[in-house]
Amino acid sequence: MKLPEAFEEKMRLLLQEEYEEYLQCFEEPRHYGLRVNTNKISTEEFLKIAPWPLRPIPWISNGFYYDGDHVQPAKHPYYFAGLYYLQEPSAMTPASRLPVEPGELVLDVCAAPGGKATELGAKLRGTGMLVANDISNSRARGLLKNLELSGTGNLLITSEEPGRLLPHFPKFFDKILIDAPCSGEGMFRKEKKMVKAWEEHGPEFFSKLQRSIVTQAASMLRPGGMLLYSTCTFDPRENEQIIEYLMEACPEFEICGMEGYEGFVPGRPEFTEGKNPELKKTVRIFPHKMQGEGHFIALLRKRDLACQKPGDPDAGRTGGKGISRAGKQGTAGKKKLPEELDAFLGGLRTDIDPCRLEIREDRVYYMPEGMPKLRGIRFLRSGLLLGELKKNRFEPGQALAMYLKKEEYENILDLSVEDDRVIRYLKGETLEVEDLVSAGAKGWYLVCVDGYPLGFGKLASQVLKNKYLPGWRWMS
Structure with missing residues:
Protein backbone atom coordinates (compact mmCIF):
# COMPACT_ATOMS: atom_id res chain seq x y z
CA MET A 1 0.00 0.00 0.00
CA GLU A 101 -9.85 -4.18 41.75
CA PRO A 102 -13.43 -5.07 42.82
CA GLY A 103 -15.18 -2.21 44.60
CA GLU A 104 -13.30 0.59 42.87
CA LEU A 105 -14.65 3.66 41.08
CA VAL A 106 -13.43 3.51 37.47
CA LEU A 107 -13.68 5.91 34.52
CA ASP A 108 -13.22 5.04 30.84
CA VAL A 109 -12.95 8.50 29.26
CA CYS A 110 -13.27 7.64 25.53
CA ALA A 111 -15.07 4.34 25.88
CA ALA A 112 -16.98 3.56 22.66
CA PRO A 113 -17.50 0.99 21.27
CA GLY A 114 -16.79 -0.72 24.59
CA GLY A 115 -13.94 -3.19 24.11
CA LYS A 116 -11.94 -1.79 27.00
CA ALA A 117 -14.95 -0.78 29.12
CA THR A 118 -16.39 -4.30 29.07
CA GLU A 119 -13.10 -5.69 30.39
CA LEU A 120 -12.95 -3.02 33.12
CA GLY A 121 -16.52 -3.95 34.09
CA ALA A 122 -15.58 -7.63 34.29
CA LYS A 123 -12.70 -6.77 36.63
CA LEU A 124 -15.09 -4.97 39.00
CA ARG A 125 -17.16 -8.19 39.36
CA GLY A 126 -20.45 -6.39 39.92
CA THR A 127 -19.07 -4.04 42.59
CA GLY A 128 -18.04 -0.41 42.70
CA MET A 129 -18.98 1.69 39.68
CA LEU A 130 -17.89 2.02 36.06
CA VAL A 131 -18.40 5.38 34.36
CA ALA A 132 -18.06 4.91 30.60
CA ASN A 133 -18.03 8.11 28.55
CA ASP A 134 -17.97 8.95 24.87
CA ILE A 135 -18.51 12.42 23.45
CA SER A 136 -20.44 11.00 20.48
CA ASN A 137 -24.03 10.23 21.41
CA SER A 138 -24.44 7.72 18.57
CA ARG A 139 -21.26 5.88 19.57
CA ALA A 140 -22.35 5.96 23.20
CA ARG A 141 -25.51 4.04 22.23
CA GLY A 142 -23.34 1.25 20.84
CA LEU A 143 -21.29 1.40 24.02
CA LEU A 144 -24.46 0.94 26.08
CA LYS A 145 -25.45 -2.16 24.13
CA ASN A 146 -22.03 -3.77 24.52
CA LEU A 147 -21.91 -3.10 28.26
CA GLU A 148 -25.42 -4.49 28.75
CA LEU A 149 -24.55 -7.53 26.63
CA SER A 150 -21.51 -8.11 28.84
CA GLY A 151 -23.69 -8.16 31.96
CA THR A 152 -22.28 -4.97 33.48
CA GLY A 153 -24.89 -3.40 35.77
CA ASN A 154 -22.95 -1.09 38.09
CA LEU A 155 -22.55 1.60 35.45
CA LEU A 156 -23.09 5.16 34.36
CA ILE A 157 -22.87 5.87 30.63
CA THR A 158 -22.28 9.52 29.79
CA SER A 159 -21.86 11.38 26.53
CA GLU A 160 -19.86 14.48 27.33
CA GLU A 161 -16.68 16.37 26.59
CA PRO A 162 -14.41 15.20 29.46
CA GLY A 163 -14.11 18.71 30.91
CA ARG A 164 -17.84 18.76 31.62
CA LEU A 165 -17.48 15.68 33.82
CA LEU A 166 -14.84 17.27 36.04
CA PRO A 167 -17.16 19.42 38.25
CA HIS A 168 -19.14 16.28 39.11
CA PHE A 169 -16.17 13.97 39.74
CA PRO A 170 -13.26 15.94 41.28
CA LYS A 171 -10.62 13.56 42.69
CA PHE A 172 -13.28 10.86 42.52
CA LEU A 299 0.62 3.61 33.22
CA LEU A 300 0.88 6.39 35.80
CA ARG A 301 0.17 6.81 39.49
CA LYS A 302 -0.99 10.02 41.17
CA ARG A 303 0.94 10.71 44.35
CA ASP A 304 -0.33 13.00 47.10
CA LEU A 305 2.54 15.46 47.31
CA ALA A 306 0.96 17.37 50.18
CA CYS A 307 0.29 14.65 52.73
CA GLN A 308 1.10 11.18 51.48
CA LYS A 309 3.58 9.14 53.47
CA PRO A 310 5.83 6.59 51.78
CA GLY A 311 4.06 3.26 51.38
CA ASP A 312 0.59 4.77 51.96
CA PRO A 313 -1.27 4.26 48.66
CA ASP A 314 -4.65 5.37 50.03
CA ALA A 315 -3.70 8.73 51.52
CA GLY A 316 -6.09 11.48 50.44
CA ARG A 317 -8.47 9.18 48.58
CA THR A 318 -11.98 10.43 47.98
CA GLY A 319 -13.22 7.34 46.14
CA GLY A 320 -14.26 4.20 47.96
CA LYS A 321 -13.79 0.45 47.98
CA GLY A 322 -15.95 -2.24 49.46
CA ILE A 323 -19.11 -1.40 47.50
CA SER A 324 -20.79 -4.79 47.31
CA ARG A 325 -23.10 -6.22 44.66
CA ALA A 326 -25.66 -6.80 47.42
CA GLY A 327 -25.41 -3.12 48.31
CA LYS A 328 -25.47 -3.48 52.06
CA GLN A 329 -23.36 -0.43 52.85
CA GLY A 330 -24.61 3.08 53.44
CA THR A 331 -28.31 2.36 52.86
CA ALA A 332 -31.23 4.27 54.32
CA GLY A 333 -34.68 3.01 55.30
CA LYS A 334 -36.46 0.43 53.18
CA LYS A 335 -38.57 1.79 50.34
CA LYS A 336 -42.15 0.74 49.69
CA LEU A 337 -42.26 -0.78 46.23
CA PRO A 338 -45.16 -1.31 43.82
CA GLU A 339 -46.69 -4.72 44.49
CA GLU A 340 -46.01 -6.04 40.99
CA LEU A 341 -42.32 -5.09 41.27
CA ASP A 342 -42.03 -6.54 44.75
CA ALA A 343 -43.57 -9.80 43.51
CA PHE A 344 -41.07 -10.07 40.64
CA LEU A 345 -38.08 -9.30 42.86
CA GLY A 346 -39.25 -12.11 45.12
CA GLY A 347 -38.37 -14.54 42.34
CA LEU A 348 -34.75 -13.38 42.20
CA ARG A 349 -32.17 -15.45 44.02
CA THR A 350 -29.73 -12.59 44.45
CA ASP A 351 -29.70 -9.74 46.94
CA ILE A 352 -31.34 -6.51 45.77
CA ASP A 353 -31.14 -3.56 48.16
CA PRO A 354 -34.48 -1.69 47.83
CA CYS A 355 -32.77 1.53 48.88
CA ARG A 356 -30.83 1.47 45.62
CA LEU A 357 -33.93 1.08 43.44
CA GLU A 358 -35.04 4.14 41.51
CA ILE A 359 -38.23 4.51 39.45
CA ARG A 360 -38.20 7.10 36.65
CA GLU A 361 -41.12 7.35 34.20
CA ASP A 362 -42.19 3.76 34.97
CA ARG A 363 -38.69 2.41 34.38
CA VAL A 364 -36.98 0.71 37.32
CA TYR A 365 -33.23 1.07 37.81
CA TYR A 366 -30.81 -0.49 40.28
CA MET A 367 -28.26 2.20 41.08
CA PRO A 368 -24.59 1.75 42.01
CA GLU A 369 -23.53 3.07 45.38
CA GLY A 370 -21.54 6.28 45.34
CA MET A 371 -23.44 7.78 42.39
CA PRO A 372 -23.13 11.60 42.46
CA LYS A 373 -25.91 13.96 41.45
CA LEU A 374 -26.20 13.97 37.68
CA ARG A 375 -27.88 17.32 37.10
CA GLY A 376 -26.22 18.94 34.09
CA ILE A 377 -24.64 15.75 32.72
CA ARG A 378 -25.83 14.20 29.46
CA PHE A 379 -26.13 10.49 30.15
CA LEU A 380 -27.71 7.50 28.43
CA ARG A 381 -27.96 5.14 31.37
CA SER A 382 -27.44 5.29 35.11
CA GLY A 383 -27.49 1.94 36.87
CA LEU A 384 -28.98 -1.36 35.73
CA LEU A 385 -32.33 -1.13 33.93
CA LEU A 386 -34.41 -3.85 35.59
CA GLY A 387 -37.53 -3.33 33.49
CA GLU A 388 -40.78 -1.34 33.22
CA LEU A 389 -43.99 -0.97 35.19
CA LYS A 390 -47.00 -1.34 32.87
CA LYS A 391 -50.65 -1.32 34.00
CA ASN A 392 -50.36 -3.36 37.17
CA ARG A 393 -47.59 -5.57 35.88
CA PHE A 394 -43.81 -5.50 35.75
CA GLU A 395 -41.92 -6.48 32.58
CA PRO A 396 -38.25 -7.40 33.16
CA GLY A 397 -35.80 -5.94 30.67
CA GLN A 398 -33.00 -7.24 28.47
CA ALA A 399 -30.26 -5.65 30.59
CA LEU A 400 -31.47 -7.54 33.66
CA ALA A 401 -31.47 -10.84 31.76
CA MET A 402 -27.83 -10.31 30.74
CA TYR A 403 -26.85 -9.28 34.27
CA LEU A 404 -28.30 -12.38 35.93
CA LYS A 405 -26.64 -15.75 36.30
CA LYS A 406 -28.77 -18.85 35.64
CA GLU A 407 -28.90 -19.71 39.34
CA GLU A 408 -30.12 -16.22 40.26
CA TYR A 409 -33.64 -16.64 38.82
CA GLU A 410 -36.19 -19.28 39.75
CA ASN A 411 -37.87 -19.91 36.34
CA ILE A 412 -35.41 -21.10 33.70
CA LEU A 413 -35.70 -22.45 30.15
CA ASP A 414 -32.26 -23.83 29.39
CA LEU A 415 -31.74 -24.81 25.73
CA SER A 416 -28.81 -26.65 24.23
CA VAL A 417 -26.83 -24.71 21.67
CA GLU A 418 -27.80 -27.39 19.11
CA ASP A 419 -31.52 -26.79 19.74
CA ASP A 420 -32.97 -24.85 16.79
CA ARG A 421 -35.18 -22.95 19.23
CA VAL A 422 -32.13 -20.95 20.34
CA ILE A 423 -31.81 -19.23 16.96
CA ARG A 424 -35.59 -18.91 16.70
CA TYR A 425 -35.68 -17.22 20.09
CA LEU A 426 -32.92 -14.81 19.05
CA LYS A 427 -34.93 -13.99 15.93
CA GLY A 428 -37.93 -13.05 18.08
CA GLU A 429 -40.16 -16.07 17.37
CA THR A 430 -42.72 -17.62 19.72
CA LEU A 431 -41.58 -21.02 21.02
CA GLU A 432 -43.37 -24.21 21.97
CA VAL A 433 -41.71 -25.61 25.09
CA GLU A 434 -44.01 -28.41 26.29
CA ASP A 435 -40.98 -30.69 26.63
CA LEU A 436 -39.38 -28.29 29.11
CA VAL A 437 -42.20 -27.16 31.42
CA SER A 438 -45.22 -28.66 33.16
CA ALA A 439 -48.75 -28.00 31.91
CA GLY A 440 -49.56 -25.46 34.63
CA ALA A 441 -46.36 -23.42 34.42
CA LYS A 442 -46.71 -19.73 33.60
CA GLY A 443 -45.10 -16.34 34.09
CA TRP A 444 -41.70 -14.90 33.28
CA TYR A 445 -38.93 -17.30 32.28
CA LEU A 446 -35.24 -16.62 31.75
CA VAL A 447 -34.15 -18.24 28.47
CA CYS A 448 -30.59 -19.64 28.50
CA VAL A 449 -28.26 -21.36 26.08
CA ASP A 450 -26.17 -24.04 27.81
CA GLY A 451 -26.84 -22.30 31.11
CA TYR A 452 -26.03 -18.72 30.00
CA PRO A 453 -28.90 -16.19 29.84
CA LEU A 454 -30.11 -14.72 26.54
CA GLY A 455 -33.30 -12.89 27.57
CA PHE A 456 -36.81 -13.22 28.98
CA GLY A 457 -40.03 -14.75 27.70
CA LYS A 458 -43.61 -14.91 29.03
CA LEU A 459 -44.94 -18.47 29.41
CA ALA A 460 -48.59 -19.54 29.12
CA SER A 461 -50.07 -22.93 28.08
CA GLN A 462 -46.56 -24.28 27.38
CA VAL A 463 -45.95 -21.57 24.78
CA LEU A 464 -43.28 -18.91 25.32
CA LYS A 465 -44.09 -15.42 24.11
CA ASN A 466 -40.79 -13.93 22.99
CA LYS A 467 -39.52 -10.84 24.86
CA TYR A 468 -36.06 -10.69 23.34
CA LEU A 469 -35.15 -7.06 22.68
CA PRO A 470 -36.09 -6.27 19.04
CA GLY A 471 -33.00 -4.15 18.38
CA TRP A 472 -30.73 -7.05 19.34
CA ARG A 473 -32.34 -9.78 17.24
CA TRP A 474 -30.46 -12.23 15.06
CA MET A 475 -30.51 -11.04 11.46
CA SER A 476 -30.40 -13.78 8.82
Missing part, protein backbone atom coordinates in the same frame (compact mmCIF):
# COMPACT_ATOMS: atom_id res chain seq x y z
CA LYS A 2 1.08 3.60 -0.57
CA LEU A 3 2.09 5.31 2.66
CA PRO A 4 2.44 9.09 3.11
CA GLU A 5 6.02 10.26 2.65
CA ALA A 6 6.05 12.14 5.96
CA PHE A 7 4.91 9.00 7.76
CA GLU A 8 7.62 6.89 6.10
CA GLU A 9 10.32 9.35 7.12
CA LYS A 10 9.13 9.33 10.73
CA MET A 11 8.97 5.53 10.90
CA ARG A 12 12.49 5.25 9.47
CA LEU A 13 13.67 7.48 12.30
CA LEU A 14 11.74 5.49 14.92
CA LEU A 15 12.62 2.01 13.68
CA GLN A 16 15.97 2.56 11.92
CA GLU A 17 17.25 -0.86 10.77
CA GLU A 18 13.88 -2.47 11.56
CA TYR A 19 11.98 -0.26 9.12
CA GLU A 20 12.06 -2.73 6.20
CA GLU A 21 10.80 -5.49 8.50
CA TYR A 22 7.94 -3.21 9.50
CA LEU A 23 7.04 -2.61 5.84
CA GLN A 24 6.97 -6.36 5.18
CA CYS A 25 4.22 -6.85 7.75
CA PHE A 26 1.82 -4.99 5.43
CA GLU A 27 1.89 -8.09 3.22
CA GLU A 28 0.79 -10.34 6.08
CA PRO A 29 -2.87 -11.10 6.94
CA ARG A 30 -4.53 -9.28 9.82
CA HIS A 31 -5.07 -10.99 13.18
CA TYR A 32 -8.51 -11.62 14.65
CA GLY A 33 -9.00 -11.59 18.42
CA LEU A 34 -11.60 -12.84 20.90
CA ARG A 35 -11.57 -11.88 24.59
CA VAL A 36 -13.42 -14.11 27.05
CA ASN A 37 -15.87 -12.19 29.25
CA THR A 38 -14.85 -13.36 32.71
CA ASN A 39 -17.87 -11.54 34.14
CA LYS A 40 -19.92 -14.49 32.81
CA ILE A 41 -17.57 -17.44 32.37
CA SER A 42 -14.01 -18.37 33.33
CA THR A 43 -11.43 -18.71 30.59
CA GLU A 44 -11.01 -22.38 31.47
CA GLU A 45 -14.74 -23.10 31.21
CA PHE A 46 -15.04 -21.23 27.92
CA LEU A 47 -12.25 -23.27 26.36
CA LYS A 48 -14.25 -26.43 27.16
CA ILE A 49 -17.22 -25.20 25.08
CA ALA A 50 -15.47 -23.03 22.46
CA PRO A 51 -17.03 -23.85 19.05
CA TRP A 52 -13.82 -23.24 17.05
CA PRO A 53 -10.06 -23.68 17.41
CA LEU A 54 -8.48 -20.89 19.47
CA ARG A 55 -4.86 -19.92 19.99
CA PRO A 56 -3.79 -17.96 23.09
CA ILE A 57 -2.69 -14.35 22.79
CA PRO A 58 0.44 -14.68 24.92
CA TRP A 59 0.27 -11.30 26.68
CA ILE A 60 -3.53 -11.38 27.39
CA SER A 61 -4.66 -14.00 29.92
CA ASN A 62 -8.22 -14.21 28.54
CA GLY A 63 -7.44 -13.34 24.91
CA PHE A 64 -7.33 -15.68 21.91
CA TYR A 65 -6.72 -15.60 18.18
CA TYR A 66 -9.29 -17.16 15.87
CA ASP A 67 -9.41 -17.76 12.12
CA GLY A 68 -11.50 -14.83 10.94
CA ASP A 69 -11.41 -16.02 7.34
CA HIS A 70 -13.34 -19.21 8.12
CA VAL A 71 -15.42 -18.67 11.29
CA GLN A 72 -17.90 -15.98 12.35
CA PRO A 73 -18.02 -15.71 16.16
CA ALA A 74 -20.51 -12.82 15.95
CA LYS A 75 -23.02 -15.27 14.42
CA HIS A 76 -23.05 -17.74 17.29
CA PRO A 77 -25.46 -17.94 20.26
CA TYR A 78 -22.56 -17.65 22.72
CA TYR A 79 -21.89 -14.16 21.34
CA PHE A 80 -25.51 -13.23 22.06
CA ALA A 81 -25.04 -14.61 25.59
CA GLY A 82 -22.14 -12.17 26.06
CA LEU A 83 -19.53 -14.86 26.68
CA TYR A 84 -16.87 -13.03 24.65
CA TYR A 85 -16.05 -9.78 22.94
CA LEU A 86 -14.42 -9.54 19.51
CA GLN A 87 -11.42 -7.23 19.71
CA GLU A 88 -8.17 -6.62 17.88
CA PRO A 89 -5.42 -8.36 19.93
CA SER A 90 -3.26 -5.30 20.68
CA ALA A 91 -6.35 -3.29 21.64
CA MET A 92 -6.89 -5.74 24.52
CA THR A 93 -3.67 -4.56 26.16
CA PRO A 94 -4.68 -1.25 27.83
CA ALA A 95 -7.53 -2.66 29.94
CA SER A 96 -5.41 -5.70 30.80
CA ARG A 97 -2.63 -3.49 32.20
CA LEU A 98 -4.81 -1.17 34.32
CA PRO A 99 -4.96 -2.97 37.71
CA VAL A 100 -8.65 -2.54 38.52
CA PHE A 173 -11.95 7.82 40.65
CA ASP A 174 -9.59 5.08 41.77
CA LYS A 175 -8.64 4.17 38.20
CA ILE A 176 -8.98 5.99 34.87
CA LEU A 177 -8.40 4.69 31.35
CA ILE A 178 -7.86 7.09 28.46
CA ASP A 179 -7.79 5.40 25.08
CA ALA A 180 -7.33 8.74 23.39
CA PRO A 181 -8.54 9.74 19.93
CA CYS A 182 -5.45 9.69 17.75
CA SER A 183 -4.09 9.74 14.21
CA GLY A 184 -4.41 5.95 13.99
CA GLU A 185 -1.01 5.11 12.51
CA GLY A 186 -1.03 1.75 14.24
CA MET A 187 -4.17 0.77 12.31
CA PHE A 188 -2.81 1.49 8.79
CA ARG A 189 -2.12 -2.20 8.19
CA LYS A 190 -5.61 -3.25 9.32
CA GLU A 191 -7.68 -0.41 7.84
CA LYS A 192 -6.29 1.29 4.75
CA LYS A 193 -8.86 4.09 5.02
CA MET A 194 -6.97 5.32 8.10
CA VAL A 195 -4.22 6.60 5.79
CA LYS A 196 -6.56 9.12 4.18
CA ALA A 197 -7.88 10.17 7.59
CA TRP A 198 -4.27 10.69 8.75
CA GLU A 199 -3.61 12.99 5.79
CA GLU A 200 -6.66 15.07 6.76
CA HIS A 201 -5.99 15.16 10.53
CA GLY A 202 -2.50 14.13 11.57
CA PRO A 203 -0.58 14.02 14.85
CA GLU A 204 -0.52 17.80 15.42
CA PHE A 205 -4.31 17.95 15.35
CA PHE A 206 -4.74 15.11 17.80
CA SER A 207 -1.93 16.04 20.18
CA LYS A 208 -3.74 19.26 21.13
CA LEU A 209 -6.90 17.30 21.86
CA GLN A 210 -4.97 14.68 23.84
CA ARG A 211 -3.34 17.30 26.06
CA SER A 212 -6.73 18.66 26.99
CA ILE A 213 -8.22 15.24 27.72
CA VAL A 214 -5.31 13.94 29.79
CA THR A 215 -5.16 16.96 32.11
CA GLN A 216 -8.93 17.01 32.59
CA ALA A 217 -8.92 13.31 33.44
CA ALA A 218 -5.98 13.79 35.82
CA SER A 219 -8.09 16.12 37.96
CA MET A 220 -10.75 13.42 38.33
CA LEU A 221 -8.27 10.89 39.74
CA ARG A 222 -7.91 10.59 43.50
CA PRO A 223 -4.43 10.79 45.09
CA GLY A 224 -3.06 7.26 45.08
CA GLY A 225 -5.10 6.36 42.00
CA MET A 226 -3.77 5.12 38.67
CA LEU A 227 -4.26 6.36 35.11
CA LEU A 228 -3.56 4.43 31.92
CA TYR A 229 -3.09 6.39 28.71
CA SER A 230 -3.10 4.62 25.35
CA THR A 231 -3.26 5.35 21.64
CA CYS A 232 -3.16 3.28 18.47
CA THR A 233 -0.49 5.46 16.90
CA PHE A 234 3.32 5.66 16.81
CA ASP A 235 4.01 9.40 16.78
CA PRO A 236 5.91 10.67 19.85
CA ARG A 237 3.88 13.89 19.75
CA GLU A 238 0.82 11.80 20.66
CA ASN A 239 2.63 9.44 22.99
CA GLU A 240 5.78 10.23 25.01
CA GLN A 241 5.32 13.97 24.57
CA ILE A 242 1.77 13.76 25.98
CA ILE A 243 3.06 11.92 29.05
CA GLU A 244 5.82 14.51 29.44
CA TYR A 245 3.21 17.28 29.19
CA LEU A 246 1.03 15.63 31.84
CA MET A 247 3.93 15.24 34.26
CA GLU A 248 4.94 18.87 33.82
CA ALA A 249 1.38 20.11 34.30
CA CYS A 250 0.70 17.69 37.18
CA PRO A 251 4.02 16.87 38.94
CA GLU A 252 2.25 14.51 41.33
CA PHE A 253 2.20 11.87 38.56
CA GLU A 254 4.86 9.20 38.24
CA ILE A 255 5.28 6.55 35.52
CA CYS A 256 4.80 2.95 36.66
CA GLY A 257 6.21 -0.19 35.17
CA MET A 258 3.72 -2.75 33.94
CA GLU A 259 3.59 -6.45 33.28
CA GLY A 260 5.80 -7.02 30.28
CA TYR A 261 5.99 -9.25 27.22
CA GLU A 262 8.96 -10.01 25.02
CA GLY A 263 7.48 -8.10 22.09
CA PHE A 264 6.90 -4.88 24.04
CA VAL A 265 9.21 -2.04 22.96
CA PRO A 266 10.25 0.54 25.60
CA GLY A 267 9.27 4.17 25.16
CA ARG A 268 11.61 6.66 23.51
CA PRO A 269 12.52 9.56 25.82
CA GLU A 270 14.96 10.88 23.20
CA PHE A 271 11.93 12.14 21.25
CA THR A 272 10.90 14.46 24.08
CA GLU A 273 12.28 17.80 25.24
CA GLY A 274 13.25 16.66 28.74
CA LYS A 275 14.46 13.18 27.74
CA ASN A 276 13.26 11.78 31.06
CA PRO A 277 14.57 8.16 31.25
CA GLU A 278 11.40 7.17 33.16
CA LEU A 279 9.61 7.31 29.80
CA LYS A 280 11.29 4.02 28.94
CA LYS A 281 8.66 2.42 31.21
CA THR A 282 6.02 3.22 28.60
CA VAL A 283 5.36 0.61 25.92
CA ARG A 284 4.99 0.49 22.16
CA ILE A 285 3.52 -2.44 20.25
CA PHE A 286 4.70 -2.80 16.65
CA PRO A 287 2.99 -5.21 14.20
CA HIS A 288 6.33 -6.60 12.98
CA LYS A 289 7.28 -7.67 16.53
CA MET A 290 3.92 -8.98 17.79
CA GLN A 291 0.82 -10.52 16.23
CA GLY A 292 -1.31 -7.41 16.61
CA GLU A 293 -1.60 -3.86 15.35
CA GLY A 294 0.24 -0.78 16.66
CA HIS A 295 -0.33 0.66 20.14
CA PHE A 296 1.24 2.86 22.82
CA ILE A 297 0.57 2.41 26.55
CA ALA A 298 1.63 4.38 29.63
